[in-house]
Amino acid sequence: MSSDTDISLSSYDEDQGSKLIRKAREAPFVPIGMAGFAAIVAYGLxxxxxxxxxxxxxxxxxxRVAAQGLVVGAMTLGLGYSLYQGFWAKPKL
Structure with missing residues (x-):
């Protein structure tokens, strides 16, 4: 039995703040959807x-319908943004 000790565990070493910042850079519309959801809930209360x-x-x-609509809209915009980045905005080699 051999154990592989070369596995990188860098994702386990980051704290919650840096993980949130990294995820926000990867998908910028997710934090927008979360903030909008929180704003609608606060307004409703x-x-x-x-x-x-x-x-x-x-x-x-x-x-609830307003909050869900905002989250689904943010997810749709995020999907469109990632499709744009992946297919149309590729740097030319």
Whole structure:
């Protein structure tokens, strides 16, 4: 039995902050989607008391749909960006 000690474990050595920064550079629209989701949730919680005559379930469903739409939109933009980077913006050799 031989053990391979040459395996690089650099991904395990990075802390959470540097991992988040690296992932944000790889896919820039993911943090935008996360921030938008958090903003919609915070807005929904602030508007919870002044929702008027609408019922609680309707209010929560509207905020959930808005948050999901923002996340799906950010994912779609991120996919389009990665496709652009991968196929059309390749540097010419």
């Amino acid at each position: 602030c508007r919870l008391k002044s929702r008027g005559n609408t019922e609680m379930s309707v209010h929560l469903i509207r905020k």
